[in-house]
Amino acid sequence: MKPSVASLYQAVELQQEIPPLLIGERANANGSKRFRELLLADEYEACLKIALEQEARGAHVIDLCTAYAGRDEQLDMTTLVRMCARSLKAPLMIDSTSPECIEACLKLYPGRAIINSVNLEDGGINIRRVCRVVRKYGAAVVALTIDAQGMAMTSEDKLRIARAIHTIAVDECGLRSQDLLFDCLTFTVGSGDPSLSDAAVQTLEGIRRIKAELPGCMTVLGLSNISFGLAPQARRILNSVFLHEAVAAGLDAAIVDVAKILPLAGIAAEDRQISLDLLTDQRVAGEKDPLMRFIEHFSGKTPGGGEDKAEGYRSPEELLVEKVLQGDKENLDDVLAILRQRNQPVNIINRILVPAMRHVGELFGKGEILLPFVLQSAEVMKASVTLLEPFMDKTDSDTATKILLATVQGDVHDIGKNLVDIILTNNGYTVYNIGIKVPAETVIEKAKEYRVDIIGLSGLLVKSALAMQDSMHQYRDAGLTIPILLGGAALTPKFVAESCVPSYPGPVVYCADAFAGLQAVKDFEAGVLAATVYDAHSAIKPMKPGRKESVVDFNGPVPVPPFIGQRYVEDINPAELFPLINTQALFRGRWGYRRGKMGAGEYEDLIQGTVQPLYEDLLRRSLAQGWIQAKVSYGYFPCYAKSDTLVVEAEGNSHTFSFPRQAEAPFLCIADYFRSEQAGGDLVGFFIVTIGSQIGEETGRLYQANAYHEYLLLHGFSVEVTDALAEYWHGVMRRELGIENKGAEHGQGYLIQEYQGSRYGFGYPACPDLEAHRPLFAFLKPEKLGISLTENMQMVPEQSTSAIVVHHPQAKYFAV
Known part of the structure; x- marks a missing residue:
């Protein structure tokens, strides 16, 4: 007699005349969302219908699985086994790892079932218990080629494990060879x-x-x-x-x-x-x-x-990949619990999670997925690893490529570095993120302590780029030769190639963003990582510097300020700032919700249905939780221009501010908008504003909690609120000077802003030198508001900004 399984109504040969035997597995709480939802609702009749549908589609055997967190597996299984025994002609595959549940089902089932499944992951304890139950009730059993070292990857290992299982099942437990189905x-x-x-x-x-x-x-x-x-x-x-x-x-x-x-x-x-x-x-x-x-x-x-729209079976492996791609953490622990029954945790990470996360990165590179969704995927990856870690050996991650990340000395900005951390960590790499304002000596010490393979340095402003350049010889003198990846807004391939590469013996690589950093690490692993080379032929030829005279007209009067000197304001209502938030810059720039390959209608649906509600929720929460503590130190001061320098009189002292000049027409410099001492001098305004440290502390908490998506949203929101506060206070100062909303004018061939005057933020193109913060702090004294300076002249908290306020009608924003 040929090996068969049977229901109450018929026998089915395991070796079909036209193979294979088809086993339908949609009646599975971990493989079918529809089945799971019906099971959770105790809709047993509807669960039975799914099994009947599989039979109608041609399945020879029906797999039945009710293992799900929070459910009584044995109660669900025995209930459905009874119902299937009465209604299905197709025999059952009883899908459970519990010997007690298996035996309870076999006692009830009137035919010959298949048990799914056994393996050697625990060294053979559970397989012996299940095989004895299988022999007692005359069932067949599926055996997975898994042992204590994990899933068998090669044909040799698959055969080796199958032999070991065969020895236990046949020689020890008394099963026949024909009772075994090896997976x-x-x-x-x-x-x-x-x-x-x-x-x-x-x-x-x-x-x-x-x-x-x-x-x-x-x-x-x-x-x-x-x-x-x-x-x-x-x-x-x-x-x-x-x-x-x-x-x-x-x-x-x-x-x-x-x-x-x-x-x-x-x-x-x-x-x-x-x-x-x-x-x-x-x-x-x-x-x-x-x-x-x-x-x-x-x-x-x-x-x-046409694509079959009907829901098909999805294995736990597929479900996990789907959850990563969709950024879905719901029931993640249940899927991982099932996977751990037949996979080593490190294999789940390396063979399921990491490839899925890399696929997310590829989609981002193609413009088919947006940054916020990448971070949601990363949250699923991180949550999965956290759930798996208690079951992992400490040595499991020892072979992973190790990267040290730091924001360079004096730089307080960490959003770019942290995005790199998120992307690399969730692509399976070991990352040591040692924080902000890190001196080169600490980078060297930690790189040696952790024995890292790569160093990644980040910095936002020009001072940070210069700090990277200056530190290269320190890394060289310390004997380091490992690759150094450099990233930040002020960096360019030219700067890295010409100013950093020559001073270090190992590869120094410019990375434009987090995904460029990921690619650099992949190139390192592939042995093809090379130092950044600058292509001089593709460079824009520099303009010759010069000075166009008589650009600025001084026929108008100097405004009369309400006071001379410095004042504090600490009672600003945050709600007054919200109308000034640049939502386009926030949504597209800070948050990364760009249109990309989406149609106009699809993008509008995304903004209205997803992004706008997120934004409105942050507005409500920031007020309810007091995240925004808007404060200002500002003032008006006598001044005069001296070539490219502005001399400011404050508290009996003279303070100088030097500004760069454009290298091409109209050759502007901020000092041009002020009268000289010989012309009678002028008036200048300054301000330093902050929304306080609380919102920064909240973003830090979210980052540490691996809430990457919320971290991105709140950090971007905090930056734009800070800019809104600067715009708001500029409006206050214009009103105090009586120059509010003078209307649009044309002068010297370019359009003047709709209001008179302009503000220029220190650290930005028209006045990039943050050394200006030294004299500015001397007379605005923002320390009282909790604002301090790093050694690179950046302000702490990060959610602070400063500006010079120019009243001249021709003043406009420009870059040098």
Whole structure:
């Protein structure tokens, strides 16, 4: 008699005349959202209907799984086993790892069931208990090729583990070889991970070897694992071709969504060949790798005349990938609990989570996903690792590439560095983020202490770039040769190539953003990382400096200020700032919600449906929780221009502010807008504003809590609120000077702003030298407001800004 399983109504041979045996697995709380929601609602009849639908679609056996956190698995299983026994002609596969639950179900079931599954992850304790129950009730059992070292990746390991399981199940527990269905496991060929490029080859060879060397045993496979991470339109074809190849290799049974398998004869020859090339890792000299050829070939195609919209089985591996891609943390612990039953935690990270996160990065690079969604994906990755860490050996991460990150000495900005940390950490790298204002000596000390492979340095302003340049010889003299990655708004490839590369013996690489940093780390691992080289031929030729005379007209009067000297204001209502927030700069620039490849209507839906509610929620919460403590130190002072310098009289002392001049017409300099001492002098205003430290502390808390998306939103919000406060206070000062809203005018061929005068922020293009903060702090005394300076003249808290207020009608914003 041929090996079979049976229900109350019929027997089904395990080795079908036309293989394989098809096992439907949509009646699974961890593989079907629809089934899970019905189960959670105690809708047992509707759960039974899903099993009946699988049978109607051609499934020979129905897998039944009710294991879900918060549920009584044994109660759910025994209830549904009774119902399925009465209603299904197809036999059952009882999917549980609990010997007690398995035995309770086998007592009730009137036929011969399959048990899914056993393995050697715990060294053989559970397999012996389950196999004794299987023998007692005459069932069959699925055995996964997993042992204490994890999932078998090679055909040799698959066979080795299968032999060990066979010895326990047959020789010790008394099962027959025909009672065993070995699952050789397969992994996706769609992740781009080079170590998985031959996953299909190893699985197929594992099936052949088990069938040849363990006579009488059968094989089974969770088919769709081969293709997860790829587009749904292409998965049907790849799965169908893989099934055909697996059957040819000796596969007896497949866990599939039967409705999504295509007959091989119905697949176009070209589609079949490109799928085979991917499955067998066929590489052709001069052509792209098989995965890229496959993706490009199926881009835009809809096989079978249209995508099947019906929900199909998704394995726990697929569910985890989906959660990363969608930034969905709901029920994450449940999915990981299932995966841990058959995977080592480090393998879940390296073979599922990391490829999924790298795919997110690829989508971002193509403009198909926005930064906020990348951070939501990173939150899922981080939460997954946190949930897995208690089950990991301390040595599991020792082989990961190690990167030290720091914001350079004197620089308080950390958003860029922290984004790099998020991206690298959630791509499987070990990151030591040692904070802001870090001197070179500390970088050297920590790099040696942690034995890092790469150093990453960040800085926002020109002073920070110069600090990077100056520190290169210190790293060289300390004996370091590891790569150094440099990033920040003030850096350019030219600066890095000409000012940093020559002073250090190892590679020094310019990284424009966090994903450029990720690519640099990948290049390092591939052995192709090289120092940044500047292409002088592509450079814009510098303009010759000069001075255009008589640009500024001084016929108008000097405004009369309400007072001379400095004052504090500490009672500003934050709600008055909100109308001045530049939401376009916030949404697109700070938050990264750019239109990209979206249509106008789709982008508007995103803004109105997602982004605007997030913004309005932050407005409410900032008021309710008192995050914004808006304060100002400002004043009006006599002054006069002396060439490119402004001399300011304050508290009996003279303070000088030197400004750069444009190198091309109209050759502007801020000092041009003020009268000379010979012309009778002039009046200048200054301010320093802050929204306080509380909102910065909250952003830090979110970052430490791995709430990356909220961190990005709140940090960007805090920067734009600070700018709104600066704009608000500029308006106050214009009103005090009587120059508010003078209307638009034209002068010297360019449009004047709609209000008279302008403000220029220190550290920005028209006045980039932060050394101006020394005299500014001397007479505005912002320390009383909790504002201090770093050694690089940057203000703390970060949510602070300063400006010079110019009243002249021709003053406008310009860059040098």
